[in-house]
Amino acid sequence: MTLGGVMLMLLPVGCLLSGGSWAATLGGLGDTILGPNTFLGAANFSTFLLDRSTGMLFLGARDAILAVDTNKLNERPRKIVWDVPEDKRRSCVGKGKTEVDCNNYIRLLEFLGDGRIYVCGTYAFDPQCVFLEVSSFTLEKAEDGGVKMETGKGKCPFEPSQHYTAVMAGGTLYTAATSNFLGTLFDISRATGSEQERIRTERSINWLSDPEFVSSAFIEETADNNPTGDDDKIYFFFTEVAKEYDLYTKVKVPRVARVCKSDVGGMKTLQRRWTTFLKAQLVCEDKPSGQRYNILTDVFTMQHTPGDPSSTHFYGLFTSQWEREELSAVCVFSLSDISKVLDGPFKELKKTCETWINPEPVPTPRPGQCLNNALKAEGFESSLKLPDKVLTFVRDHPLMENSVTAAPVLVRKGVRYTKLAVTLTEERRGAVLHLGTDRGELHWVAVVGQNATLLQEIPLFTSQEPVNNILLHQGRALVGSPLSLARVQTKGCSLYPSCEVCARARGLDCEWSAEEKACRPAKAEPGPGDMVDDALRKCHAEEGRCAPSIRELRVSLGLRLLLPCVQLSPRPCSWEHPPDRHTRQHHSDLEVTVTKDSLGKYVCTCQVHGQKTHCFLSFTRKNRL
Known part of the structure; x- marks a missing residue:
């Protein structure tokens, strides 16, 4: 390995981890990493389900379901094999799919509330579902002695890598998934329950336009905070191709959509379709810089006041369609802000060849609203009783005029975050973002007010194992990749070793x-x-941010370096360095070509909401002997 390669690897470690050993840190906190050899040959973990009363974690894998006791990680996991018969695999390959994809990838694990787990898998591009008895950790059998299965179409994707989300609401499953073999049809649906109540979205690009589903949340109204008798709601988050912009390029936009739990479709218009489906654009934008983040990759739902649904906030993880380099941002949207937009004006999408048509008058009762006491008093006890003019309007106007906007609380360049989980401080003055990367790392960022501070970067898995699951439980994070599982302590000041x-x-x-x-x-x-x-x-001078230790790099003339600067906000960063025409700043990082004139001290300074912070790191550079 060349000297330059060594330097580029060591610089981020010295800067971000303050010279600490990640292995020692994890070991000192009593945390554990389980590698591929632990899981009895199982791999491709994609789904986590935690029984919080017992600490038992269920993992959905390729052709298998595993159970891991998170309180006793030294014990051997339990495993159930649920694979695809060989003739079915051959048939799948014969239809043009790869042998790898023609397995059974477990994509859904949900508690049913009766001691069973509902399990759905891709099953060689023919989705199937089974019932797992938790107490015996076995799959239910059919009368012929085989595994009892039912169709998983509309409940689980056909393809292992397809974007998908599902949530259980009162024992009923709501999903957002592809609904055909080719992966060209998309539905948000009530996937279980009586046949009459299984409803879905209209097949219209105005409703769903090539969506990539990300997350879903069930917001249950409590009796104490629901004087109007408002209905429970299910929210779906996704990215789709915008149809409201007249552009040659396909512009992707993040969306939030809402449906109501009591919705059973219309009598004639929108029969077996949602009558309450409304959607709005999410805007994550830093207005001073004009930078907008338009690809939604993950959402974490949290009640800021436990027991109060109205205090719900959604932490969205974003990237940008337009940036070539890796980029991640976090924006926070409140449930109240989303509700205001969904209760606001509708967007008019119809147009002639030349001009926009005047907006249609909004009929009464308001289209898309959930049933409440007032509507029931007017005789609308069910969506089946809504007038056709109301249903026709909501069918043609699923999109709202206004957007739900927020400024990013965190921006990182050069890092691609894949998963997000959040904990609040006890006094709720701040939050800690637990962020998984595509290189198997876990990052902790403290957000207090408008300031974001990087706390730790912990390598957990190999760089080829992206973090795809994070669950928080009893002061620990359960972090998963397609091959491994880690348990990391997340609470307590003792986490911070320097x-x-x-x-x-x-x-x-x-x-x-x-x-x-x-x-x-x-x-x-x-x-x-x-x-x-x-x-x-108050720290020793060699540890403080305003006077960090001088890190000497021995280099050779002509060597090209990239000095990193950790940027946590969209505000600009600047470098103090010896003047040299070969030195150029690339975003927050600095490209340096070693010459006699470029030797010296390098200091990076960033701004946070208009105020300068002190230097993040500094280096002196000496000529190689």
């Missing part, structure tokens, strides 16, 4: 104890102002 890292967690009520040389809970609440920088100044 003064600098502890100082970054000042907004989370942690402070460094010089006597104990350890990070401990703060005795007093953080004061106003730049809490993190105040804490950093």
